[in-house]
Amino acid sequence: MSWRKEQRRAERGYHHGNLKEALLQAALGLIAEKGAAGFTFADAARMAGVSAAAPYRHFRDRDELLSSIAQRGFEQFEQRLTAAWDDGRPDTVTAFERVGRAYLAFAREEPAFYNAMFESGLPVDANPALQAASERAFNVIRAAAERLAALAPPGAPRPPAMMMALHIWSMAHGVASLFSRGDAARRKLPMSPDELLEAEVLIYLRGLGFPTDRRPPAKSAEPPPVPPEASSGSGVPPGGPWGRPK
């Protein structure tokens, strides 16, 4: 039983050498497995092969480890959103939707980060660094909304970019929280979370007057998809953004 620990210590010597990083990695794994609530400081220490007290040399307490993870999470989140936005290429609407998908992808692929960031109950605004990181991530969405708002069709009042950003964020976050993670994801949906969000954003943008003539799964090898019947009723585009009822 105990020789294992001894051997481990023999392998690495009295000093670990990179304990802080090892703890962060261990915690990441544990959170992904059991959620931020189930994650245990002691477990992380065990996993790194050190005593339960060792982590306190690197983190004030369990919460600070969690904060560190959330911090990293927001940074990676920002990077991924930025990459997805790609400065609005090839066109603003396409890039905007890519950001939405990136949001969901992050929630799905980095459950540990997402959990620490949004579901751990961490008081984000009590930690200035964390708050700043969160702000920077949101600013990607905000900047994208800014560009989109600038493209608003003429003849209508320009929508406030900040409001658009908040709307998009709430949609992405709502879909991610409700349908794209863990247990709740098992709810039977008529469509994938990605499609759900994409349709939601498209309908929303159309509500703002943006031309959104593509369908979500977007077989791009289609004839120009907008026959000029668009002015039926009060401006309803022809194809629904929810695709055909397959």
Add this chain to the structure above:
Amino acid sequence: MSWRKEQRRAERGYHHGNLKEALLQAALGLIAEKGAAGFTFADAARMAGVSAAAPYRHFRDRDELLSSIAQRGFEQFEQRLTAAWDDGRPDTVTAFERVGRAYLAFAREEPAFYNAMFESGLPVDANPALQAASERAFNVIRAAAERLAALAPPGAPRPPAMMMALHIWSMAHGVASLFSRGDAARRKLPMSPDELLEAEVLIYLRGLGFPTDRRPPAKSAEPPPVPPEASSGSGVPPGGPWGRPK
């Protein structure tokens, strides 16, 4: 120190009489204060004036107490949504928006329930009763969406009601989670969460082709607010649902 407990016992006798309910109430208060994660079985027992082991006569374990609370939460949630919907009176769109506001109001006014229901990490679908209660609450939104979809303007494909319901739910949940609760609510917003959600829903509905000629704060004493210039561009209504830039 200990005479307090003795006195308490003297006051109520050996048997509590209504411990289960007392525990639920105590837990509700504790969760509202410190979140479902910070809530402690032992604390609830203390608050009810019984020993730490007593609760186990009424709940298999801590999780079952939490589930009970979530269950009640979903039931009250359903009631409030149903009341807000009021069978679509006075008109479908108005009632629909009232449901959205009720969603936010519940999140704000019943933080303990909301927390247990959506933020406690409870495996909802592992508990049939809980899942059913959650389903019933969602069905209110779904039924409302159904009625709304039936009113879809002619000339456009009718949007799937289920999709609409999921969209609305994700919006409400996103706004509630991000802006309407606890710390995150401190984020400075250009508008209240209620206004934010209302605008979001209105824009969305307009994207579906619904006539949404009211502005959120809705001074209803206005002249018919849709001058027939609606067909400019691709169907952009005249007034933005975000009101004037005040």
Add this chain to the structure above:
DNA sequence: GGCTCATGTAAAGCTCGTTCACATGAGCTG
């Protein structure tokens, strides 16, 4: 070679969740 300080350890105190054997008394039964 010897010092120093960052880093790790063991032990202990606290709280919590949970179980167990035992106590109490409310309500039924005769």
Add this chain to the structure above:
DNA sequence: CAGCTCATGTGAACGAGCTTTACATGAGCC
């Protein structure tokens, strides 16, 4: 009303986690 029974509550105990404290180790520097 006496006595029985069973739901309900108690106290003690266990293991686990968080955190602090006093002590150990050894890497890097003079």
